[in-house]
Amino acid sequence: MTTSTRTARRGRPGHDRADIIRAGVELFNEQGYDATSVSDLTGRLGLTKSALYHHVESKEQILQIALEDALGGLEKALENALQQPTAGSRLTAIIEGAVRVLTERQPQVTLLLRLRGNSEIETAALARRRRFDHTVTGLVREAQSEGIVRTDLDAGVATRLIFGMINSVVEWYRPDGPVDPELLAGEILAVALGGLQPRG
Structure with missing residues (x-):
């Protein structure tokens, strides 16, 4: 991996806990809480499940x-x-x-x-x-x-x-x-x- 590639990945914008909660509430309001899955959340945010669970325990x-x-x-x-x-x-x-x-x-x-x-x-x-x-x-x-x-x-x-x-x-x-x-x-x-x- 080149230095420029490492720098690009390190500088890529991420999501904090507030972003995840905001996206979750948007989805709950759009399609209903019961109908929203963790996969829906990760898809909306472009995160892996492990990255999501780093910030919150569950939906x-x-x-x-x-x-x-x-x-x-x-x-x-x-x-x-x-x-x-x-x-x-x-x-x-x-x-x-x-x-x-x-x-x-x-x-x-x-x-x-x-x-x-x-x-x-x-x-x-x-x-x-x-x-x-x-x-x-x-x-x-x-x-x-x-x-x-x-x-x-x-x-x-x-x-x-x-x-x-x-x-x-x-x-x-x-x-x-x-x-x-x-x-x-x-x-x-x-x-x-x-x-x-x-x-x-």
């Missing part, structure tokens, strides 16, 4: 890391919201925070929203998401008690409607598109809370 670990990224972001947004002084400011903060997490971690949140609960990792993630939803429903009830949200609406239904609108953003939002994420959060907030305010 399950990729799923777990991605879901932790999504859920961790949502749970942190909720934690920050709960520190606000009033029910109205807490509800506002979680809507803004959830939109921010979705736009910043869109692939991971998309994966979370498409889970079917076919594995222990998925079941655990779905349980965490239910706890998140339950806490947000409590914030809606508090807002109702303060007269900020209509009391003729079921708090659980109102929560699902709010997050149905937020979650739908994953289907059309593009990070390089014309929609500013901060403005998007304000617009969703205006539509969500505007429609929930007491009449008259």
Whole structure:
């Protein structure tokens, strides 16, 4: 082997752990987690299986890391919201925070929203998401008690409607598109809370 050949191979771009996780999440979203094989991952990245396993233990670990990224972001947004002084400011903060997490971690949140609960990792993630939803429903009830949200609406239904609108953003939002994420959060907030305010 010549010196130039050794230099060329040494300098060839490789993939780090973040690249592998990003490619895994893309494939999971494109064709489904269950339908994605390790061979699909190595094919997408141009790696051998041994090179892949140097960075991650399995495709399950990729799923777990991605879901932790999504859920961790949502749970942190909720934690920050709960520190606000009033029910109205807490509800506002979680809507803004959830939109921010979705736009910043869109692939991971998309994966979370498409889970079917076919594995222990998925079941655990779905349980965490239910706890998140339950806490947000409590914030809606508090807002109702303060007269900020209509009391003729079921708090659980109102929560699902709010997050149905937020979650739908994953289907059309593009990070390089014309929609500013901060403005998007304000617009969703205006539509969500505007429609929930007491009449008259």
